[in-house]
Amino acid sequence: MKKKTSTPTYDEELLAAMLTIFEELLEALQKNKNNDSLYYDNADLKRLLNVSDSTLFRIRKSHDIPYFKIGKKIFYPRSFFKNLLKDKGIL
Structure with missing residues (x-):
């Protein structure tokens, strides 16, 4: 009898690719956490x-x-507030 070599299925490859992407995203988020x-x-x-x-x-x-x-999240540029404080002489 021939032994079957286990080749990754499409689902396993997809899962591995997703895991790699998530790891890279997590790394990027952790680096930006300090900035x-x-x-x-x-x-x-x-x-x-x-x-x-x-x-x-x-x-x-x-x-x-x-x-x-x-999406549903609203963002405000930080530079606007820094410039406003500089103009008012606070910063």
């Missing part, structure tokens, strides 16, 4: 400005601060 982000998210900005969700919504809709959305 300052270029953007604030809603939670960061609410904490920074000490405002509620509804107040942040009103500020955003009045176009007083720049923002953009990726």
Whole structure:
């Protein structure tokens, strides 16, 4: 009788490729964890400005601060706030 050599199936290859991608993503996230982000998210900005969700919504809709959305997540450029503080002489 001939022995079957075990060759990886398509599912196993796919799983291995996905694992590799996830490991690379995890590595990249861990490296960026120490770096300052270029953007604030809603939670960061609410904490920074000490405002509620509804107040942040009103500020955003009045176009007083720049923002953009990726999916359902909203981001605010950190540089806008740094420049604002520099203009006010705080930084």
